[in-house]
Each structure stands twice: as C-alpha cells, then as structure tokens.
Amino acid sequence: MRMVDVNKVSVSLGGKPVLQNVSFHLDAGEIVTIVGPNGSGKSTVLRAIVGAIKPDAGQVVMPGSLRLGYVPQKLHIDQTLPITVARFLSLPKKRSGAKIAEALSQAGVEGLERQQMTSLSGGQFQRVLLARALLEDPQLLILDEATQGLDQVGSAAFYRQVEDVRASLNCAVLMVSHELHVVMSASDRVICLNGHVCCHGSPETVASAPEYRALFGTGTQGALALYRHDHDHSHETH
Numbered sequence: 104m105r106m107v108d109v110n111k112v113s114v115s116l117g118g119k120p121v122l123q124n125v126s127f128h129l130d131a132g133e134i135v136t137i138v139g140p141n142g143s144g145k146s147t148v149l150r151a152i153v154g155a156i157k158p159d160a161g162q163v164v165m166p167g168s169l170r171l172g173y174v175p176q177k178l179h180i181d182q183t184l185p186i187t188v189a190r191f192l193s194l195p196k197k198r199s200g201a202k203i204a205e206a207l208s209q210a211g212v213e214g215l216e217r218q219q220m221t222s223l224s225g226g227q228f229q230r231v232l233l234a235r236a237l238l239e240d241p242q243l244l245i246l247d248e249a250t251q252g253l254d255q256v257g258s259a260a261f262y263r264q265v266e267d268v269r270a271s272l273n274c275a276v277l278m279v280s281h282e283l284h285v286v287m288s289a290s291d292r293v294i295c296l297n298g299h300v301c302c303h304g305s306p307e308t309v310a311s312a313p314e315y316r317a318l319f320g321t322g323t324q325g326a327l328a329l330y331r332h333d334h335d336h337s338h339e340t341h
C-alpha cells in the first residue's frame with residue numbers, strides 16, 4: 104500500500120533552491136533511508152513530509168489520517184530540570200503506565216520509567232525518544248539523524264531496534280542519517296539526495312552507483328558487507 108508520495112517537490116529557503124523536483128515514495132512496512140552530504144536537503148524533505156514546510160512546487164500526498172511518529176536528532180533537557188522518563192513520556196499528553204511500559208519495551212529500554220532523563224546514557228535517551236514516537240502508534244515513523252552522538256556500535260544497535268519495531272508494528276520507516284554503512288544495511292531502499300535525487304534503489308545498488316561514489320567515495324561498500332556479516336551472524340567464508 105502506498106503511504107507517502109513525494110511528487111516533484113521543489114523548495115527554496117531564503118531565496119536559495121534547496122530541493123529541485125524531488126520524487127520518491129514510501130510503501131507500508133518499508134524502511135527507506137535518505138542519505139546525502141551536509142546541506143543536501145535531507146531535513147527539508149522530512150519537514151515537507153510532516154507539513155512544516157510547504158513546497159513551492161509539487162506536492163506530498165499521503166492519507167490525512169496517517170499516524171506519524173517523529174524522532175528528532177536531539178532534544179536538550181536542562182541538567183537542572185528533574186524529570187523522570189515516565190513524566191517526560193506523559194508530556195504533553197497524559198499516558199497510562201501500561202502504555203508507557205509497552206512503548207519503552209518496544210524501544211528496547213524496559214523498566215526505565217523512574218529514572219531521571221538527565222541520568223540516561225546517549226543510547227538510552229534516543230530510545231526514550233523512540234518510545235515517545237511509538238506512543239502515537241505510528242503507521243509511519245520518521246527519524247532525523249536519530250543517532251547523533253552515539254558511537255558506531257550504539258548506532259548499529261539503535262537501528263537494529265528500529266528494524267525490530269518495524270517488524271512488530273509493521274510501520275513504515277523513513278530516516279535520514281550520515282552513518283551510511285549502518286543505516287543503509289538496515290534499509291530496504293536508499294535515496295541519495297543532493298538537492299535532487301542522485302540515485303536510489305537497494306543499499307547495494309546505491310553503494311555501487313557512480314553518483315553515490317562521486318559524493319561519498321568508495322569506502323562504504325566494504326563497511327556495508329562487514330556490517331551485514333555482523334548483523335546476520337552468518338559465518339560463511341567470504
């Protein structure tokens with residue numbers, strides 16, 4: 104089932120063209136990753152999808168009833184502000200203890216309710232943000248650089264959690280990341296953006312596309328193979 108159609112979208116910001124004629128789609132249950140250099144318009148596409156920006160041309164088509172969950176890059180919580188995880192998850196909407204416990208468990212951080220937000224590790228914090236998005240019971244989960252500040256092992260673990268969430272909720276996932284080899288391996292399809300769609304397809308197709316290599320070099324594919332090996336726990340000889 105078609106979930107989101109980004110149809111020939113162009114956006115200018117501050118008089119500068121940021122997106123030109125960008126088209127792609129997202130089907131139910133798919134994990135799609137947008138990669139691209141700094142300033143290539145990745146966040147702008149997400150903002151157009153969530154309705155925070157109106158395209159100058161083209162349109163984003165999706166069912167009006169679509170439930171979205173959004174995981175931001177980072178959220179700053181004042182170190183002096185005492186707030187527990189359970190309370191944080193009950194803002195702005197009051198949530199039942201059972202619903203909070205379920206979302207934390209789906210995000211892989213069961214039992215954190217009574218911890219202070221400021222005492223969480225980087226990985227736990229991002230998972231609490233994931234839990235917050237899951238409280239919406241999303242049909243589409245959007246993640247914008249959700250693992251900034253985590254090390255590579257932490258990022259890989261986070262994106263594996265996202266794959267588990269997709270498998271159990273059957274939601275579509277659209278994410279943006281700089282960690283090419285990690286996110287690409289967790290994706291069904293990859294869109295390489297640089298103001299326009301440079302190339303798209305399976306992670307392997309994109310990693311070997313000349314347009315992608317021109318932007319990112321050739322280093323990624325080896326890392327991709329390594330991560331896949333790691334991730335599958337397959338032990339065939341290569």
Ligand SMILES: Nc1ncnc2c1ncn2[C@@H]1O[C@H](COP(=O)(O)OP(=O)(O)OP(=O)(O)O)[C@@H](O)[C@H]1O
Nearest residue numbers: 116117119121139140141142143144145146147148
């Ligand atoms: N409100 C704004 N006014 C003017 N220019 C903007 C505005 N927001 C973003 N831009 C510009 O639009 C371009 C694309 O920004 P965007 O944040 O979408 O890129 P990105 O690919 O997500 O970048 P990064 O990887 O650095 O997060 C950048 O050149 C940025 O400076």
